[in-house]
Amino acid sequence: MDTPLFVPVDLPDDLWGRDTMRQALAARDMTAVFRLVQQYGGLTQSRIGIATGLGQGRTNEIFNGKRKIASIEVLERIADGLAMPDRARHLLGLAPAIGEPEDSEAQAARIGITRVFASQASAAKEIRDAAWQAAKVDLLAVRALGLIGLNDSLLREPLTTERPQPVRARVILLDPDSSAAAHRAKEIGESAESFTAGIRLSVARLRELIDHPYLDLHVALYSTLPTWRIIRLDNLIYLSMFNSTTEGHQSSIYRLTAAQYNMLHVGFTRQFEDLWTTADRLI
Structure with a gap:
């Protein structure tokens, strides 16, 4: 049975520790991030678009490298939609997710180091x-x-x-x-x-x-x-x-x-x- 489109995503935790993912997050290269989520998390473009609230057209542009994401607001939306752990949010330069315990990297991100x-x-x-x-x-x-x-x-x-x-x-x-x-x-x-x-x-x-x-x-x-x-x-x-x-x-x-x-x-x-x-x- 296909995964319902409107339930929260559940990506493997080791995805965020991959060197390629860490490099993509640090560079805010969302094209690479989305492709890695698709490759190792099994999410389709439609699923990513719905989870992040970006829509199919915008998600497709990101996949094809035709749109860059610089807005903190949009990066927050993507991080929330993909349920990124704090260590991944830190690499994007984002604050930790509300209500989650902070690890040392997340604390550094929150205070700005x-x-x-x-x-x-x-x-x-x-x-x-x-x-x-x-x-x-x-x-x-x-x-x-x-x-x-x-x-x-x-x-x-x-x-x-x-x-x-x-x-x-x-x-x-x-x-x-x-x-x-x-x-x-x-x-x-x-x-x-x-x-x-x-x-x-x-x-x-x-x-x-x-x-x-x-x-x-x-x-x-x-x-x-x-x-x-x-x-x-x-x-x-x-x-x-x-x-x-x-x-x-x-x-x-x-x-x-x-x-x-x-x-x-x-x-x-x-x-x-x-x-x-x-x-x-x-x-």
Whole structure:
């Protein structure tokens, strides 16, 4: 007897652990996802279309690679219709299913962590690649010499290379005259003189970019003890930490995405905006 079309789908659990499925989900390649569901789950195009609420015509376009799915709302509908477990929803960048217990991967997806790097060195290529494409860049740092202050800094070249529209960059540095700067210098074992000289050097090098044709640059100073370093490239955030033993580039780096319900992304975006409104503008 044929399976009724209007009952919930029941796909094999090992389908979601297949390498091909994980790769398809991570790439949001719904053509590959649907074909794997058909191949290993035995669902017809009609069955998939009804389960996901997409309809036969739209489902057929996805199967044939003629339609791409980018909308979070539609991805949620597909995940719900195919009864994806949380580990599969995480790969799509979705929140866990309501009412289901969260595994560790699902918890990471919910709060917004999509990848962890050991240090800036291991994240450098990905950050630079994202910077080449970014239209808006926000940096919260201490000195930012390794990010944008020097010619060979991580982001200097991507942000000053010709592009159709200037990239808007906001940079917030630690005020070298603040008590927090003296405290931070002591924490990392530098003299206050050399530590603050690094901040002033970065400011001077940033001033050189004021009239740059491809960069709309704004710089401000904050005066609180630094805890977080934020690199925001459009909707991606790379987050690291300052503590008493490491600087931002030595810390682990967490990549946060703007997928629905990602609390850390929302929180650190808000923190940057709040700090920007209270910081002292230089440029």
